[in-house]
Amino acid sequence: MLPFRRVAIIGMGLIGSSVARAVRTHMPTVALVAHDADAAVRDRVLELGLADDVTDNAGAAVVDADLVILAVPLGAFAAVGAEIADELAPGAVISDVGSAKQSVIDALLPLLPPGVQLVPAHPVAGTERSGPDAGFASLFDGRWCIITPVDGVNSPAVQRVSDFWTRLGSKVEVMDARHHDMVLAVTSHIPHLIAYSIVGTAADLEDVTRGEVIKYSAGGFRDFTRIAASDPTMWRDVFLTNRDAVLDVLGRVSEDIAALQRAIRWSDGEALHKRFTQSRDIRRAIVEAGQDTDEPDFGRGHG
């Protein structure tokens, strides 16, 4: 039995449009209604045929939907929540795809009418591209989707959202929202912040030109630029909403960089070698867990 019959997706960027495509592929009888705040995106969604109906405002999209998925930047949750609250059907489940979870609960829970159930979710999947053309149906295949129930308790609504993501190809994990935020600060938010920062540093140097940075980026720098090409608005909101966990981990990162800096200054080769040796095991485990390809250099063409 399908977990939901009518799904409304608010926000049709990379993730929202991928959810729409994946629903079409895996649950073709589900009715899909979409809304995006950007009129150009709405037009494109119609052209691409990604939904059965595209509404001009968020409230109209959620009428009669038994699942509403917010796929907007985290900073827009309170406003979108206010727009849709009065239109939500009794018994509807409201979920999302946000990269930070406690802030989603804080923003939405006070707005929801009784009988509507909030089940926050985070598919850990994506690319550096943005917009409705960047999405694809297999984005979630084999990827983790983390569900963070409001009170930590499993419920029928949690089970239905879990079924939904399993049907889209994901592996589902249930986790406390605050723990999720700490785990993702480490595995996603901090890497993005550092990548953004270093790409900016490199572009701003006086002694090395931007052309040189681009030309010789194959030495390692280009790996950082991929994730730093991600949507700036989405990421701004991630850092503002997951502030505490990000600042917590960032303190550790700065401390560890300072330790390596000191080892270099004092020519402590042993400390450097020890630190560098540990990293290989982590890489191996990530490849073994199927979380990355084992092709050297990401299988980039050589020649």
Added chain:
Amino acid sequence: MLPFRRVAIIGMGLIGSSVARAVRTHMPTVALVAHDADAAVRDRVLELGLADDVTDNAGAAVVDADLVILAVPLGAFAAVGAEIADELAPGAVISDVGSAKQSVIDALLPLLPPGVQLVPAHPVAGTERSGPDAGFASLFDGRWCIITPVDGVNSPAVQRVSDFWTRLGSKVEVMDARHHDMVLAVTSHIPHLIAYSIVGTAADLEDVTRGEVIKYSAGGFRDFTRIAASDPTMWRDVFLTNRDAVLDVLGRVSEDIAALQRAIRWSDGEALHKRFTQSRDIRRAIVEAGQDTDEPDFGRGHG
């Protein structure tokens, strides 16, 4: 006309063995002699047929060679230089593949007999793999090779080394050694240092388990682990030999990270958005310059 007739390669890891394979492919009549300090590597080089002759000591390898390429970690240059100095043929050219260049000049120049010419070179190419099995002939195809002549002057020896790398498929650039070291600190050394550091930080946290880091690494972290899987000895030596440039750039990096940290703490969304927006242009330019693939997510399989 071939730029060299007999090439000796000291150090048969990823780069040395790739040079050997590329010479075989592009200049099959060139005589190849190889040496590696590790007996197991020497055996493997013989098994793989990567050289016409494999010698037990470095000095024996360079006898009669008109080109000697040092492909050992930067910390070994002075010792290897001392081993081979007396055996170098008059008129021989000595070159290398090291990732820092001023230190190569400082280590080798005092040791070389008159008539032997030092032409340092750095092919900006590689993968995260190590050892003679990791090499391949097309590694240098379309990649930059930076030559840093000792006195900044072009000479017939510089021209011959340039011809050599062009035949291996590289694009050659001539640059001052100290400028090279600054450019590579930005484009390669600092990204590796930061990647090593963050992978270590993530592995050491108390609140987030190593298993969670591995499981949810698709959020961005896994991009960092690739370059952090590189050879620890090679990289230790890069940081110790290119210390000044690395510390210089690292100071800027820390400053820029601190600025983003402050913007997050004070919820300065505008500052974050501005910084994040700049990065996309750099990424686009790298892809346009042919320095990276434009496939989203490095073309990793989804499903």
